[in-house]
Amino acid sequence: MLVEFGDKTPKRHVVIVGAGFGGLACAKKLRRSPSFSVTLVDRNPYQLFSPLLYQVATASLPEDDIAFPVRTAYREVQFVRAEVTNVDMQNKTLSLQNGKSLAYDDLVLAVGSEGATFGIAGVAEHTLQMKSVQDAREIRRSLLRTYEDVEDEILPLENLNVVIVGGGPTGVELAGAISELQREIRREFEHIAPQASVTLLEAGPRLLPSFHPRSSNYANKTLRRMGVDVRVDAAVIEATPRSLRLKDGSEIVAGTRIWAAGVVAPPTWTFLGDTDRANRIKVDAHLRLNDSIWVVGDAASFGDKTGRTLPMIAPVAIQQGKHVARQLRRRESKQALEGFEYRDKGQMATIGRRKAVVEIRSWLRFQGSLAWLTWLALHLAYLSGGRNRTSIFADWVWNYIVWTPRRTITD
Amino acid sequence: MLVEFGDKTPKRHVVIVGAGFGGLACAKKLRRSPSFSVTLVDRNPYQLFSPLLYQVATASLPEDDIAFPVRTAYREVQFVRAEVTNVDMQNKTLSLQNGKSLAYDDLVLAVGSEGATFGIAGVAEHTLQMKSVQDAREIRRSLLRTYEDVEDEILPLENLNVVIVGGGPTGVELAGAISELQREIRREFEHIAPQASVTLLEAGPRLLPSFHPRSSNYANKTLRRMGVDVRVDAAVIEATPRSLRLKDGSEIVAGTRIWAAGVVAPPTWTFLGDTDRANRIKVDAHLRLNDSIWVVGDAASFGDKTGRTLPMIAPVAIQQGKHVARQLRRRESKQALEGFEYRDKGQMATIGRRKAVVEIRSWLRFQGSLAWLTWLALHLAYLSGGRNRTSIFADWVWNYIVWTPRRTITD
Numbered sequence: 001m002l003v004e005f006g007d008k009t010p011k012r013h014v015v016i017v018g019a020g021f022g023g024l025a026c027a028k029k030l031r032r033s034p035s036f037s038v039t040l041v042d043r044n045p046y047q048l049f050s051p052l053l054y055q056v057a058t059a060s061l062p063e064d065d066i067a068f069p070v071r072t073a074y075r076e077v078q079f080v081r082a083e084v085t086n087v088d089m090q091n092k093t094l095s096l097q098n099g100k101s102l103a104y105d106d107l108v109l110a111v112g113s114e115g116a117t118f119g120i121a122g123v124a125e126h127t128l129q130m131k132s133v134q135d136a137r138e139i140r141r142s143l144l145r146t147y148e149d150v151e152d153e154i155l156p157l158e159n160l161n162v163v164i165v166g167g168g169p170t171g172v173e174l175a176g177a178i179s180e181l182q183r184e185i186r187r188e189f190e191h192i193a194p195q196a197s198v199t200l201l202e203a204g205p206r207l208l209p210s211f212h213p214r215s216s217n218y219a220n221k222t223l224r225r226m227g228v229d230v231r232v233d234a235a236v237i238e239a240t241p242r243s244l245r246l247k248d249g250s251e252i253v254a255g256t257r258i259w260a261a262g263v264v265a266p267p268t269w270t271f272l273g274d275t276d277r278a279n280r281i282k283v284d285a286h287l288r289l290n291d292s293i294w295v296v297g298d299a300a301s302f303g304d305k306t307g308r309t310l311p312m313i314a315p316v317a318i319q320q321g322k323h324v325a326r327q328l329r330r331r332e333s334k335q336a337l338e339g340f341e342y343r344d345k346g347q348m349a350t351i352g353r354r355k356a357v358v359e360i361r362s363w364l365r366f367q368g369s370l371a372w373l374t375w376l377a378l379h380l381a382y383l384s385g386g387r388n389r390t391s392i393f394a395d396w397v398w399n400y401i402v403w404t405p406r407r408t409i410t411d
Numbered sequence: 412m413l414v415e416f417g418d419k420t421p422k423r424h425v426v427i428v429g430a431g432f433g434g435l436a437c438a439k440k441l442r443r444s445p446s447f448s449v450t451l452v453d454r455n456p457y458q459l460f461s462p463l464l465y466q467v468a469t470a471s472l473p474e475d476d477i478a479f480p481v482r483t484a485y486r487e488v489q490f491v492r493a494e495v496t497n498v499d500m501q502n503k504t505l506s507l508q509n510g511k512s513l514a515y516d517d518l519v520l521a522v523g524s525e526g527a528t529f530g531i532a533g534v535a536e537h538t539l540q541m542k543s544v545q546d547a548r549e550i551r552r553s554l555l556r557t558y559e560d561v562e563d564e565i566l567p568l569e570n571l572n573v574v575i576v577g578g579g580p581t582g583v584e585l586a587g588a589i590s591e592l593q594r595e596i597r598r599e600f601e602h603i604a605p606q607a608s609v610t611l612l613e614a615g616p617r618l619l620p621s622f623h624p625r626s627s628n629y630a631n632k633t634l635r636r637m638g639v640d641v642r643v644d645a646a647v648i649e650a651t652p653r654s655l656r657l658k659d660g661s662e663i664v665a666g667t668r669i670w671a672a673g674v675v676a677p678p679t680w681t682f683l684g685d686t687d688r689a690n691r692i693k694v695d696a697h698l699r700l701n702d703s704i705w706v707v708g709d710a711a712s713f714g715d716k717t718g719r720t721l722p723m724i725a726p727v728a729i730q731q732g733k734h735v736a737r738q739l740r741r742r743e744s745k746q747a748l749e750g751f752e753y754r755d756k757g758q759m760a761t762i763g764r765r766k767a768v769v770e771i772r773s774w775l776r777f778q779g780s781l782a783w784l785t786w787l788a789l790h791l792a793y794l795s796g797g798r799n800r801t802s803i804f805a806d807w808v809w810n811y812i813v814w815t816p817r818r819t820i821t822d
Contacts (some may be wrong), residue, residue: 046819062473064818071599081559098563133820146454148492152509188482288598407475408457409544 008025011037014328015094015104017084019070022297022315023110025321031076039078039102041094045071049383051314052392054170057136058177059144059407065392067133068383079309084111087272092292106292109272109281109322113263113298113312116278122239127259130170142256143181144410147189159255160196163244165236166261167202167209169349172219174260175200176352179226194345196368199252201244203235203261208349208357210311215349215357218367222351236261263312265299276301276309285339287324294327296320302340310342319343350375422448425739426505426515428495430458430481432725433708434521436732442487446743450489452505456482459544460794463803464724465581468547469588470555470818471593476803478544479794485512495522498683503703511811519735520683520692524674524709524723525657527689538670541581553667555821570666571607576647576653577672578613578620580760583630585669586611587763590637609639610663612655614646614672619760619768621722626760629778630811633762643700647672653736676710676724687712689719696750698735706739709733713751721753725793761786 014030016023019042030038046067055061071079080102086095087107094102115131117123128142129135143162150156162178164171179198200207200223206216207223207230223230232309235247243253265279273289274316280301287294287302297317303309310316323340330337346360348371356372359365366374380393425441427434430453441449457478483651490796498518506515526542528534539553540546554573562565573589575582590609597604611618611634617627618634618641619727634641644660654664676690683751685693691712698713708728714720721727734751741748756762757771758784767782777785791804 062475064473064820067819069819071598075598081563098565134822152492154509187486188480408478408480409475409546 001115011035012105012328012332013037013103014106014108015039015041015102016108016110016318017041017094018110018112018297018299019044019079020050020110020112020317021047022112022317023108023320024070024073025318026108026325027074027077027294027321029322029325030328031074032173033329033332036076037078037327038076039080039104040070041080041082041084041096041102042070043081043083045069045079045081050131051379051382053130053133053136054173054177056133057130057139057143057174058181058235058324059140060177060181061392062407063133063137085268085292089272089290089293104292104296108321109269109293109295110297110317110321111266111269111276111299113265115259116262116264116330117228117259118261120238123220123236126239126241127244127257130174130258130260131263139256139258141410143178144185144408145194146255147185148410150192151189155255157192157195158242158253160192161199161252161254162197162256162258162263163199163201163252163254164258164260165244166259167200167204167207167230167232168260168262169208169347170260170352171200171202171314172207172223172349174258175223175228175230176226176350176355179223179228180352183227199254200230201236201246201252201267202230202232205232207232211347211349211357211359212362212365215359215365215367218357219349219351225317226352237411248288263298269299278312280309280312286327286337287320287340294324297326304342313347315345338377348375348378422446422518423739423743424448424450424514425517425519426450426452426513427519427521428452428505429521429523429708429710430455430490431461431521431523431708431728432458433523433728433732434519435481435484436729437519437521437707437736438485438488438732440733440736442485442741443737444740447739448489449485449487449503450491450515451481452491452493452495452507452513453481454492454494456480456490456492458484460479460540462793464541464544464547464792465584465588467544468541468550468554468585469592470551471588472803473550473818477548482797496679498680498704500683500701500704517705519732520680520700520704520706520710521708521728522677522680522710522734524676524689526660526670528670529672530662531647531649534647535612537650537652538576538655538668541585541669541671544675550667550669552821554589555596555819557666558596558604559821561603562600566666568603568606569653569664571603572610572663572665573608573663573667574610574612574663575669575671576612576655577670578611578615578618578641578643579671579673580619580758580779581671582613583634583760583762585620586598586634586639586641587637587669587761589768590634591641591763610665611639611641612645612647612657612663613641613643616643618643622758622760622770623770623773623776625631626640626770626776626778629762630762637763648802674709680710689723691720691723694759697748698751700730705735707735715753724758726756727753759786 014036030036052066056063083097085097091136115129129141144351146159164174182196207219208216236244237247238245245251267358281295282301283295298312326335348358350356354369354372356375357367358371358374425447438451441447460477463477467474495505496508497506527539537548557570575585618630619627647655648658649656654662656662662798692706693712694706709723738748759769761767765780765783767786768778770776770780771784
């Protein structure tokens with residue numbers, strides 16, 4: 001479909017599905033090009049800044065602060081709020097859940113990922129996920145309301161226990177933040193609160209498996225010092241309405257059970273082509289599935305030169321989104337396509353107040369306060385939107401320097 | 412019941428029902444007295460700063476910012492989260508909804524008010540109230556989601572219309588803020604948004620009836636200039652699922668129908684004694700119903716020397732809460748009780764950005780930017796809690812100076 005916009009030049013219609021890091025990076029680079037008209041489709045009218053989702057889940061930040069409105073983000077980009085239900089590759093048309101359809105010349109799939117349950121019994125029903133604002137809201141409600149219900153003797157004391165599955169950055173950040181929240185809540189529920197515990201389970205041999213072993217070590221020691229019961233080589237085999245059962249036969253009883261054990265691409269899209277074990281669509285060196293469909297971010301399975309499949313993290317998505325925008329423009333000007341190359345800028349995870357790990361190069365790793373300040377600065381820098389940045393900065397000043405009461409509303 | 416707290420002195424147990432302006436003012440003044448132990452009961456664990464509720468309803472402030480946690484507010488005060496279902500005056504015992512009971516020596520009722528429907532057909536079912544966080548959340552959702560649903564052709568264009576019933580400060584503030592929100596949303600929904608309208612209905616002859624006619628005039632003119640359709644002498648006789656019907660036979664079709672036409676005390680408490688038309692309990696010169704029950708704030712019907720019954724506003728509640736605390740302490744030290752006297756500190760209402768009316772004395776009234784700055788400063792000063800104050804201040808700097816996107820999440 002060639003869209004005409006008043007002027008004489010026919011524009012190619014690029015439809016980007018997903019307003020996450022990858023989709024927005026692509027839209028941003030394409031929006032001013034005279035050769036394209038860009039439509040962005042997402043089920044939510046906001047970009048979720050998921051690296052800070054754990055702070056919403058632990059009652060530190062208000063949820064709006066990590067939701068950046070996309071309708072007004074780029075004036076040249078048309079936004080459609082919808083869920084995509086099908087792709088007709090023959091006729092280059094998307095079907096939307098609202099019954100409408102959307103024709104494209106080029107399609108960029110930036111559909112992200114969802115929590116991986118690995119088919120373990122009870123996980124979908126009896127654990128809380130950590131992917132959406134609604135998920136974070138559920139966790140926050142569970143964490144806070146349980147204290148009231150235990151005090152009112154509606155729930156038994158053991159419900160104050162929290163268990164988190166998954167020792168990656170999300171699990172580590174949650175465990176640290178929940179431990180700090182529990183300490184803060186002691187002032188409010190003096191009789192029951194000391195009974196609360198946090199357990200962090202990792203199926204593999206160490207926390208932060210993608211980091212250097214020294215960072216793993218630091219995370220483990222730091223969390224233990226904060227009172228978190230860290231267990232490695234602890235594989236979950238079943239979730240029940242009140243506990244998690246482990247492979248070694250033990251059972252952990254907890255009122256709040258959070259599942260952060262990894263992500264997979266949404267299974268909805270696997271019909272499009274070859275996929276890997278994480279439902280990710282295998283793409284060529286340019287990130288293409290075919291001549292008119294590109295895949296970026298968590299939904300793309302892309303092996304770099306060393307044969308390693310790139311991890312499902314925001315920096316990969318951002319670089320891939322930009323890459324696809326560049327290739328679309330090169331193609332328009334009849335230039336040869338370039339292969340995608342990932343520039344690894346390192347990784348980091350926060351553990352608690354003034355405690356983090358940062359790895360920039362194999363020879364440049366650091367931990368503790370400096371790492372934590374680096375984490376703060378980089379997250380502020382990457383937040384889209386001046387308002388959210390200021391608002392979060394103000395909240396952080398209070399949270400970390402002044403230490404004032406947590407956010408309260410739980411219904 | 413005389414409670415002993417480890418030490419030898421028996422303390423009188425004061426139970427305060429309601430953690431609003433009146434209840435908290437009373438608790439604050441009593442908490443450090445060696446003669447009393449104080450228990451505060453409320454269905455919510457936070458004080459709602461209702462003067463700013465309209466900013467939550469219009470997507471300016473996050474809801475947590477106007478909810479001040481009471482559990483940690485005063486360490487000496489015991490907090491019980493519960494709904495009170497009955498008072499046994501004989502045995503000086505409250506029944507709570509959770510099945511428990513609570514004995515008191517002195518009871519302070521600070522139970523506030525709720526929206527008054529005046530028995531008008533359909534109001535309870537087909538209009539949105541403006542008293543709780545949940546109410547504000549509903550209004551915000553209705554205001555924002557309607558644009559998406561109209562764009563998706565799920566709802567007709569007329570649903571973008573908003574009608575507000577009640578020309579008091581709440582109605583005026585809402586009308587102004589919604590008009591500003593609608594203007595802001597035009598950037599996001601360019602095709603449909605210009606169709607949106609706001610209508611403000613007042614049954615009496617002028618807006619802000621408790622203010623000087625010049626202030627009413629200013630509010631009316633200012634709102635009209637902002638595009639609000641202001642109608643006075645417009646009495647509603649019925650609310651339907653899509654409209655409001657007026658006494659003059661006309662009908663106003665609107666997707667968002669907000670009821671801010673006045674408040675009454677909760678009918679639950681009228682069995683306790685003589686009440687006025689607004690369900691308020693008639694109290695003596697000291698604010699007592701009997702020797703052990705005191706009533707303050709919106710729930711109390713108190714006539715001052717001139718015979719005028721005091722209005723249901725925060726300053727009255729605060730002064731009455733303090734007064735009761737003072738009388739309880741005087742009685743303990745065998746001093747004679749004092750009568751309550753209200754010191755009128757004036758009133759104010761904001762209309763929009765840089766537009767407000769302030770009346771401090773009959774000879775000291777002003778409007779416009781200076782009034783608006785006075786409004787900002789006084790609201791910040793009255794907010795409990797440093798965190799909320801800072802957070803709101805940061806948000807206001809953005810809202811009023813930088814003008815950035817509204818808050819986004821609507822589900």
